[in-house]
Amino acid sequence: MTITRSLTLLLLTLFIALPAAAQTTDPGTQLGMITTVSFLVFVVATLMFILVIMGGDVDPIADLYAKIKNYVHPPETEVAEDLGHDFDGIRELDNRIPPWFNYLFLGTVIFAFVYLLDYHVFGISPLSGAEYTAEVQNAEILKRISMAADGEIDENALAVLRDEPSLKLGAENFQKYCVSCHGAQAGGLVGPNLTDQYWIHGGTVKDVYSTIKMGVPAKGMISWQLVFSQKQMQQLASFVLSLQGTNPPGGKGPEGNLYVQPVAAAKDTAAAKNQ
Numbered sequence: 586m587t588i589t590r591s592l593t594l595l596l597l598t599l600f601i602a603l604p605a606a607a608q609t610t611d612p613g614t615q616l617g618m619i620t621t622v623s624f625l626v627f628v629v630a631t632l633m634f635i636l637v638i639m640g641g642d643v644d645p646i647a648d649l650y651a652k653i654k655n656y657v658h659p660p661e662t663e664v665a666e667d668l669g670h671d672f673d674g675i676r677e678l679d680n681r682i683p684p685w686f687n688y689l690f691l692g693t694v695i696f697a698f699v700y701l702l703d704y705h706v707f708g709i710s711p712l713s714g715a716e717y718t719a720e721v722q723n724a725e726i727l728k729r730i731s732m733a734a735d736g737e738i739d740e741n742a743l744a745v746l747r748d749e750p751s752l753k754l755g756a757e758n759f760q761k762y763c764v765s766c767h768g769a770q771a772g773g774l775v776g777p778n779l780t781d782q783y784w785i786h787g788g789t790v791k792d793v794y795s796t797i798k799m800g801v802p803a804k805g806m807i808s809w810q811l812v813f814s815q816k817q818m819q820q821l822a823s824f825v826l827s828l829q830g831t832n833p834p835g836g837k838g839p840e841g842n843l844y845v846q847p848v849a850a851a852k853d854t855a856a857a858k859n860q
């Protein structure tokens with residue numbers, strides 16, 4: 586019997602330890618792993634039980650199975666009580682409700698009760714609203730982390746980026762997020778022409794950066810600071826400024842005040858402000 590005991594103990598340990606060991610960071614995979622491993626352990630445990638404890642004698646199990654089968658499908662079902670109603674040869678029988686149906690019904694009642702206690706009385710599991718809020722908060726934090734990892738920049742000493750890779754990244758985001766309002770070549774649609782020397786909100790790199798960052802919500806341009814990192818906004822502002830004088834066909838007329846970009850300056854200084 587010691588062998589049986591230690592085997593059972595081993596299996597129990599497996600049952601508990603394996604799912605824990607199978608944990609991954611992805612909750613979807615984790616659940617699948619736990620289910621699979623638990624099922625596997627269950628099958629092995631059952632086989633062991635039959636082989637070791639029952640000495641390989643499966644007759645009792647077969648008997649039990651036959652009993653359950655006969656109960657679920659009682660052979661006498663078809664000779665259920667005849668209610669004596671005959672409609673053109675169609676008789677009404679009073680069949681009893683199949684047990685599986687009753688169990689199913691009972692199951693739903695128990696499930697509802699457990700669910701009620703879990704979600705509404707003790708509040709152990711979060712309702713979908715709370716789950717959603719938690720996920721959004723989580724995503725917000727992850728986003729902040731990834732944005733911070735992108736590198737903080739000093740917004741007070743903002744420089745125009747002129748290197749090819751930065752301008753390319755700026756152009757990519759511009760194509761994705763800005764062309765719907767500013768036009769494919771930034772000549773202006775709903776939003777103003779970004780290629781001329783006239784600016785509603787100022788034309789220094791700092792001005793352009795802060796227009797992108799804060800948006801102009803009253804006119805329909807959202808604040809982009811929740812979408813882009815500081816670096817990305819700097820790339821966008823630099824890309825926008827690199828379009829100066831491209832004069833795309835069908836561009837909108839000038840809006841705002843004239844601001845001439847400092848010629849070939851490596852850096853825009855605060856002194857180069859419009860006014």
Ligand code: HEC
Nearest residue numbers: 762763766775776777784785786787796801804805806821
């Ligand atoms: C939903 C439409 C819309 C989208 C999308 C949009 N903008 Fe705008 N943008 C506007 C409007 C409208 C204005 C003009 C605001 C005003 O009249 O004060 C504007 C103004 C600007 C200005 C200031 C122009 C000036 O003359 O001072 C800049 C710079 C700018 N947008 C850049 C961007 C960038 C970069 C993106 C993409 C990340 C973007 N916009 C996406 C609508 C949009």
